[in-house]
Structures are given as structure tokens and as C-alpha cells.
Amino acid sequence: MVRYDLPIMRLAVSRLRRALLFGILAVFAAYPAAQSRPSIILATTTSTQDSGLLDALVPRFEKERGIGVKVIAVGTGAALRMAGSGDADVVLVHAPTSEQPYIQSGDLIDGRLVMHNDFVIVGPPSDPAGVRGQKTVTGAMQAIAARGVFISRGDQSGTHTQELALWAAAKIDPRTVKRREETGQGMGATLNVADQKRAYTLTDRGTYLSQRNRLMLAIVFQGDPGLRNIYHVYAVNPARHPKAKLAEAKQFIDFLVSPAIQDAIGSFKREQFGESLFFPDALPARR
Amino acid sequence: MDAGTLVITVRTLAISGAATLLSIIVGVPIGYALARRQFAGRTVLLGFINTGMGMPPVVVGLIVWLLLVRSGPFGDFELIYTPTAMVVAQFLLATPIVIGFTTASFQSLSPRLIDLLRVLGAGRVRMLWLLAREARLGLLAAVMAAFGAIVSEVGASMIVGGNLERSTRVLTTAIVTETSRGEVERALALGFVLLALSLVVNVALTIAQQRNRP
């Protein structure tokens, strides 16, 4: 039996009650506050999500600008389609050829070059297809088609689009490559599959580096100009999609191309991996 | 239905069908034993089985993935990202369901029926067969529940199968892929195929179940 007649007890109980009351009020007060903060939908690619770059940048943006961001990480194709149907406010993508139609149609406006990273071809360290000896990316793709197993993203992402472009450049119809499989999944999952199946795959350097520790895959080809991965950010045009939040989207674009954030992009995980994952491109003078 | 969808549908049926079949082969005798025998820890075991009936597929998928990856204990078999791996995961998901339903349906039979068959001299296998026929209402419900659970499951299939277009993409993982590609119409079409598949299988099993029923 608890006795409340001791003065100290009475004080404690009344404090407890007050704390509870305030707690409940605080929850009710905070709820509409959370609702009323403006927020935008960012449609982006799985590679930016998997590398952890967005996890580093988005909270900073939300804090500095007071705008919430809902990150939808899908393939570039889907991200662009979301923009095309007005389901997003801002897109961060890396497939310039696929981006063109949306720019021309007026769905995407205010595009800015943000950064690039590059693609590398990874494969089993033993390199059964002999990709390491190839001088061009075309030769590398031909060697894989002839002697290797290739795992494709197959999800119409920027990486997938890039891969298809590489096959086209090598004059190979990917559907005729016998040992080519599509995962339809993100880069991380696709790297896993390639690793387990002793296969080759095309990956952005960032995702590969961030997962290198637990993979057997090694870089077997890199550095060809055809392997550059260029990221643009666009706002969705409210003239075509009335619900698009242009002002907030512009804030996000400004943020990405601001000197401080460009620096942050360049140094993102540089210490951890000993090399940059992303190279800022928005401020040409600084390069 | 295009050729690609047909291939995925047939593969879905084959993988989930094989897993269901295996889970019946393993689960029915276990359920039968649980219903008929009394032993220490039986109730606890039943508790585990009942928990297993609601196992989250992704967790099962993760466990199977850890077991089958090349660095895992069964890595030497190189089963990860193969249809076999998916059958294994789906089998693990389906078996507790089959055991749970089987135990319940055998327990609902009159104990006198078992006495009768014993005194008529039915051997173990014959007994199991005759009782299974008596309990077929419950057993077919077990098959339907198990098949329905694994054919509509996506987490484990995605993790251990890898959603490879030519070998391990099934209807559910294809729906995920098409949705993330933004091909919503195709995803929806695949969804209808999946529903139709469940419908056909369940109607067929229900007909078998209700046949000769007064």
C-alpha cells in the first residue's frame, strides 16, 4: 500500500502527474507541427541511396532549410516516370539520354549538373573471361559475352541503361548473351548475386566500394570515358503538374549545388575508402 | 499473356508446387505423429510450430540466405540464387503450416477410428493413408494454406532467389520489379495472373475437398 500522506510523496506524485500531462500535451502539439512542415518527394536512384550519400545529405537539408524530404529510391526509369506523372517534386538521376525526353516535354526544369562518379566492371578475381587485358570497354564487354557470366540490374535504372549502352557500343544484342541474367533489383542485391555466381557486373564505384569488404568481386575494368556516371538534379514543372512544389524543389537544388555541399559530396567517405566516391561538378571553377 | 509472363507463371507454379509437395511429404507425417503420440515437450513443440505458421518470410529468407551463401555452412553446394534455394526457403515457410493444420485435423478424428483400424490390423502406412483420407478436409485446407502462403510470398523469394529474370523471377518478385521500374500496368497484369493462379489452385483443391461430402 502506498501512502500519499507524506509531504515528499505528495510532491512526487503531483510532479509525476504534471509531467504526464505535459507529455500528452506535447505529443498532441507536436503532431500537427510535424504535419504542417513542408515536405517534398525526391525520386532518385538506388545507387545514391545504397552508397549512403543521401543519408548524409538529406538530414542536413531538412535541418538547414526546414523542409522535409521523402526519398523514393527506385531505378532511374521509374524515378523519371514519377516525375513525368507528377508523383515527385524533385529528381536526382544519372541517365542523361533517358532524361532528355522529359526535359523536352517540359516535365523537368531547372536542371543542374551535380556530380559524377564512374562505373567499373567487377568480376571474380580469377577473371575467367580475361577482361583485365582489354584496352576498351567495348573489348571488355565482348570478352564477357564470349567467356563470362554477366549479371545485369535489369531494372531500367541508370546503371542498367548504361549497361545497355555499352552492349550497343560493342554491337552485341544483350538478349543473345547466353550467360546474362537480370536481377531486377538494386545495385547492392545485384552485386551479391554476381559475387555468389562468380559473375561480372557493371556497378557504380561508390556502391562497390561501400560493399567491397564483404565481396569477393574485384574491379577488372575501369577508367574508360564511356563509364562515366553523371548525376543531374531537376525540379518537376508545376506548369505541367500543379501539385509539384517548385519553391521547395529549388531549395533542394540550391542546396545540392552550394559550395559547402559540393565539398561534402567530394569528401563523402573519402577517408573510409581512401578515394572519392563522387566528384562534385556543379562548380566548374573549383575542379 | 505474353511468353515472358507464361514462363514466370509456370516457374512460380513449379517452385511453389515443389515446395508445397515437399512440405506435405515432411509435414503430414510429423503432424500425424504430433496428433497421435504423447511425449515430453509435445506442447512446447506445438507452440513452436504455431509460431512457425506465422514466420515472417523475409526472416526465413534471410536465414536461408545466410546458410546457402558461398561463405555460409552450405555454401559449397552453390545453391544461392537458384530455384532450389527458393524451394528450400518456401519449404521452410510451408512446413509449419502443413504440420499445424495436419495435427489439428488428425486430432479432430475420433480416437475410436484409430482403434478400429488397429484392431483390423492396419499397418503404419495403411493407417496413415486411411486416416489422411478421413481427414482430407483438413489436409487439403493445409495444402491450400501452405501453397497460398508461399506463392504470394515475396521477401524470401527475393532474398534467396535474387529475382533473376531467366531462372528465379517469380510472379511476386516480378511485380516488385515492374513496380520499381514504373511499369505499373505490367505489374498489375502480373498481379491478376497471381490472383488467377491462386484461384484456380484453390478451386481445384476445394472441389477435391468437398467431393462426396453430404
Added chain:
Amino acid sequence: MDIRLEDVSCRRGGRDVLGIPSLSIASGRVTAVLGPNGAGKTTLLRLIAGLDRPYSGKVLVGGETADARRRCVSYLFQEQVFLRQSLLDNLELGLQLHGASDAEARERAIAGLQLLGIESLADRRADQISGGEGRRASLARALSLASPVLLLDEPMAGLDGRTYTRLLDELPPLLGAFAATTVVVTHDREEAFRLCDDVVILVGGRVRAVGTKQEVATNPRHREVAEVLGYTVLTAGGCLVATPETGFTLAPAPTALSAVVERVTDVVDHWEVVATIGETRVHVRAPRSDTPPTPGDHVWLRTSVMYELS
């Protein structure tokens, strides 16, 4: 095939439900196990069938340990138990499990149904028949197997009056014809005496009397046995009640009760004597060979025998 129990005990939930030091059931005869509810009758039957094992001791059927797998026993369960299929299929299944070929099984199943007069129900599903029909079908299945041992657990339970009477008339010749070692469990005295040659009285898991039905009926020996037999028990100085057959003496004996003869009637083969013990009037049949008592005589009635009270 005879049945022997040696030092058998049976426990359920830590409690002794059956304890039989020794019991023999003769081959080829019909033995009724008679006793009140909960006496252990069904337990005994299940031991003989080999469905349960005794806690200790031995149950021998034809000299070998009872085991359901030996297929030498037909068992009619108190509940009606059929598979969800036609009656004919149910009967055939039993015969097939007993090793009959398909053709032979069909022939004998039909014969079994005919024997009980229900061949018209052959194609009826077992869950679509009445209680009486089910009882007949169960009997048909048990008899069609022609096993050396036939165990019937309350074969007449739950039947309506007419069906009961008809089946009770039909059953004794059927059992006689099969000449199996038959054990009928029942709590009904009339049923027991109509069907059986021998009687085992089971009370509280113990055998209280065993013998031919005449022996047991005329010489119950124990109060419990007398009660099971439906006799009223009088406690005036001993146990007494009625027997139709024998039992009175004119000579005093230490175990006898004194009675006064009230009336004597000459029946064809015996004397029908009405006597009084104190306030209680009893009927006694005296064999013809004895000297007829006359009213007013003091006679001694054997207390090991029960007398019918009026």
C-alpha cells in the same frame, strides 16, 4: 482360442482401474462381462483386443500376448465407427486388412450384410444411416471377419425398444453359429443372460464372480454380485435374496437363517415355498427330492444363497 489374464493390473491417471489376479475365458463360448458403469469392462475388453497394454501382468489370447496387430480379434465398439465411405466399402476394408482378396472380401462383406438383413444398405454412406442400422452394420463387420475372438462392447446400447428386442432375438443364434470365443460387455443383466454361456461379474475393477450363468446367478456369494444381478439385498443378519433354482434346508446350520414356512405350492418339478424371516417374506424353490415342508415349520435358509423377496 481361449483368453487368459495373469496378474493383470491397469492404471489410469495414477489410479488402479483394473486388478485381475487370474481369469480364464473359455474357447468357443460366449462370456458376458457384467458390471456397473466404470467397473473397468471396456478396459478389460481393450486389453484383450491388444489396444492397450496392461500396467503389469500378462494378457494371453490363444496362448500368445494380446496384440492388435495379430488380427485374431474382431471388436465391436460401443460408439459407431465407420470410415466416410459406403457400408460395403467399410466391410470390405476390414476383410482386406485381414488378408482377403478383393473378390473374396466383396463376397464375404455382402454375406455379412445379408446375415444382419441390411444388404439393401450396401451402397449407403456410413454417415447416412440410423443408429439401429449402424449397430447392425457394426455387427455385420465384426461377424464377417470370422475372427476366432469376437469382442462386443455394449452391442445393444442406445437402441430403441423394438430394435432392441429384435436384435436380442437374432443375436444368440448368430453368435452360436460363429462359435468364436465371444466376450460381450454389458451393464444389462437380461442382455447378458440372454446372450451368454458364462458370466464374469466385474465391480470396481475386480472380478467378483465368474462361472456359468447358472452358477453365478444361483450363488452370488457377494453382496456386490447380488446387486449387479439385480437382486435386492436384505441385511437382516446376512445377505439374502432370491434364487429361482435351489436353496433351502430343513436342518439348522451355522450359516443359515431361520425362517417360518407360510405356504407350500406343488409345482410340476419343485415345491414353491413362501417363508418369512422376521418381517420379510421370501420365495424359495425347493427341489422335488426334498421332503416337502409344511406351513408353520421352522426351516433354515442357506445364507450363501440369495432368496427372492416378495
